Amino acid sequence: xxxxxxxxxxxxxxxxxxxxxxxxxxxxxxxxxxxxxxxxxxxxxxxxxxxxxxxxxxxxxxxxxxxxxxxxxxxxxxxxxxxxxxxxxxxxxxxxxxxxxxxxxxxxxxxxxxxxxxxxxxxxxxxxxxxxxxxxxxxxxxxxxxxxxxxxxxxxxxxxxxxxxxxxxxxxxxxxxxxxxxxxxxxxxxxxxxxxxxxxxxxxxxxxxxxxxxxxx
Amino acid sequence: xxxxxxxxxxxxxxxxxxxxxxxxxxxxxxxxxxxxxxxxxxxxxxxxxxxxxxxxxxxxxxxxxxxxxxxxxxxxxxxxxxxxxxxxxxxxxxxxxxxxxxxxxxxxxxxxxxxxxxxxxxxxxxxxxxxxxx
Numbered sequence: 001x002x003x004x005x006x007x008x009x010x011x012x013x014x015x016x017x018x019x020x021x022x023x024x025x026x027x028x029x030x031x032x033x034x035x036x037x038x039x040x041x042x043x044x045x046x047x048x049x050x051x052x053x054x055x056x057x058x059x060x061x062x063x064x065x066x067x068x069x070x071x072x073x074x075x076x077x078x079x080x081x082x083x084x085x086x087x088x089x090x091x092x093x094x095x096x097x098x099x100x101x102x103x104x105x106x107x108x109x110x111x112x113x114x115x116x117x118x119x120x121x122x123x124x125x126x127x128x129x130x131x132x133x134x135x136x137x138x139x140x141x142x143x144x145x146x147x148x149x150x151x152x153x154x155x156x157x158x159x160x161x162x163x164x165x166x167x168x169x170x171x172x173x174x175x176x177x178x179x180x181x182x183x184x185x186x187x188x189x190x191x192x193x194x195x196x197x198x199x200x201x202x203x204x205x206x207x208x209x210x211x212x213x214x215x216x217x
Numbered sequence: 218x219x220x221x222x223x224x225x226x227x228x229x230x231x232x233x234x235x236x237x238x239x240x241x242x243x244x245x246x247x248x249x250x251x252x253x254x255x256x257x258x259x260x261x262x263x264x265x266x267x268x269x270x271x272x273x274x275x276x277x278x279x280x281x282x283x284x285x286x287x288x289x290x291x292x293x294x295x296x297x298x299x300x301x302x303x304x305x306x307x308x309x310x311x312x313x314x315x316x317x318x319x320x321x322x323x324x325x326x327x328x329x330x331x332x333x334x335x336x337x338x339x340x341x342x343x344x345x346x347x348x349x350x351x
Contacts, residue, residue: 044221062313063323069333078319085219
């Protein structure tokens with residue numbers, strides 16, 4: 001949800017944005033943004049269609065609504081294939097929706113995509129932070145830039161996540177309150193941008209230096 | 218038409234290898250193509266020719282030999298091996314596998330155990346088998 005909405009916000013701010021759904025086993029960005037009936041063009045590779053101002057690529061173009069039961073090596077090879085054949089053109093930002101954790105997609109993103117930076121999302125439960133903490137530590141060990149950590153779906157006042165983030169010594173990006181209306185906006189990009197959730201995220205984007213593109217695209 | 222981008226990858230890899238090995242000229246490149254990729258040979262050869270001509274003299278005159286490798290799948294559950302060519306696929310399903318071979322897991326299940334959990338034993342990818350130069 002964060003990746004899709006972030007792409008919409010950046011596009012709405014006038015940036016050239018691509019969105020790549022790398023969650024091959026559970027792709028959801030097309031459903032969140034209500035994207036259906038569009039396909040990449042073939043032109044010396046594949047050119048992602050532009051929807052809601054975003055160049056959008058998902059495995060759903062090829063798998064449809066069917067499940068894609070992929071093991072690690074298959075995920076790596078499918079990633080390499082898609083990265084090799086896709087012609088994104090000039091972008092200010094390529095937002096990549098990742099599966100949770102530090103599995104193949106995360107490790108291959110670090111290995112294969114130069115200049116990648118991570119925006120890590122957690123939720124308030126201590127159990128979630130337990131897993132996210134491990135992801136943050138491994139990213140730090142690998143020297144991967146971390147834009148920050150966002151605490152999403154916050155329902156009560158608590159400083160637990162912020163304190164944990166401080167201990168790991170990575171930037172705290174901000175918090176987003178649980179939005180009861182959000183579910184009703186799934187599938188409708190215009191309505192999604194109007195939610196409190198999106199407005200909350202937009203404030204985080206505007207106050208985060210990493211979301212100002214470098215010269216040259 | 219993503220044959221073009223695959224041909225670009227082959228030539229750029231050949232250049233890297235030639236530079237690394239200190240070759241001043243590459244005379245022959247042998248390329249193997251897995252059946253899963255379902256490459257259109259005519260387009261791929263045309264792309265190779267055009268891309269080679271636009272590159273440095275290091276690869277301009279190299280001949281390209283292409284060889285297809287049949288794809289074989291092995292199911293992890295029942296250990297049965299299966300030729301990709303025998304899979305009962307619709308044209309549009311074959312087309313999607315052409316772009317992303319791993320999509321085979323979406324459309325192919327074992328005729329025996331019905332599992333989609335298989336590995337590609339051979340016949341996946343496009344790779345350089347050998348480079349000759351001086």
